[in-house]
Amino acid sequence: DAGVTQSPTHLIKTRGQQVTLRCSPKSGHDTVSWYQQALGQGPQFIFQYYEEEERQRGNFPDRFSGHQFPNYSSELNVNALLLGDSALYLCASSLFETQYFGPGTRLLVL
Amino acid sequence: KQEVTQIPAALSVPEGENLVLNCSFTDSAIYNLQWFRQDPGKGLTSLLLIQSSQREQTSGRLNASLDKSSGRSTLYIAASQPGDSATYLCAPLCNQFYFGTGTSLTVIP
Numbered sequence: 001d002a003g004v005t006q007s008p009t010h011l012i013k014t015r016g017q018q019v020t021l022r023c024s025p026k027s028g029h030d031t032v033s034w035y036q037q038a039l040g041q042g043p044q045f046i047f048q049y050y051e052e053e054e055r056q057r058g059n060f061p062d063r064f065s066g067h068q069f070p071n072y073s074s075e076l077n078v079n080a081l082l083l084g085d086s087a088l089y090l091c092a093s094s095l096f097e098t099q100y101f102g103p104g105t106r107l108l109v110l
Numbered sequence: 111k112q113e114v115t116q117i118p119a120a121l122s123v124p125e126g127e128n129l130v131l132n133c134s135f136t137d138s139a140i141y142n143l144q145w146f147r148q149d150p151g152k153g154l155t156s157l158l159l160i161q162s163s164q165r166e167q168t169s170g171r172l173n174a175s176l177d178k179s180s181g182r183s184t185l186y187i188a189a190s191q192p193g194d195s196a197t198y199l200c201a202p203l204c205n206q207f208y209f210g211t212g213t214s215l216t217v218i219p
């Protein structure tokens with residue numbers, strides 16, 4: 001059983017560009033959450049998707065948006081990239097309460 | 111807003127020692143609390159989840175306790191090994207998970 005997978009593993013963009021990150025949840029999991037982790041910090045909650053709807057949202061601007069597909073996979077989109085968006089982006093899936101994390105996508109904005 | 115503090119920020123111990131990592135949180139209205147391990151540049155691995163109604167949870171050499179009323183949790187690691195070297199994060203769940211900045215543990219062979 002594959003765990004949570006994320007793609008790509010690394011990404012370099014320039015300011016003002018747009019980026020899409022992808023996540024496939026653990027088999028059988030229906031809920032996907034996204035987190036941003038800056039260097040030396042703990043992860044910060046961006047939003048959570050359940051049944052293709054955004055269920056919870058953290059304190060992130062509208063430049064951050066997402067989507068969940070019928071197969072429960074998810075995308076995170078960030079528009080108008082800023083230097084401060086450089087971080088490790090983590091996806092976590094869950095069926096009940098325990099969250100299982102993917103390896104993350106390292107985004108560098110130049 | 112939930113604030114999570116982890117003490118110490120970094121810890122270096124010789125192999126074989128028992129150690130305690132501390133986590134405190136400001137809002138006691140939590141559903142549960144999860145402890146994670148993170149290796150450098152990697153994702154998080156779930157270690158233990160304690161429900162708000164529980165006092166402790168054990169898995170192998172790990173034991174986590176929870177005192178919801180005082181806003182504290184501890185992670186006890188017995189007989190530490192070099193492979194335990196990682197950053198340990200606690201995350202209480204309110205309407206979302208809030209993470210501390212973690213404790214960076216180094217176990218010296």
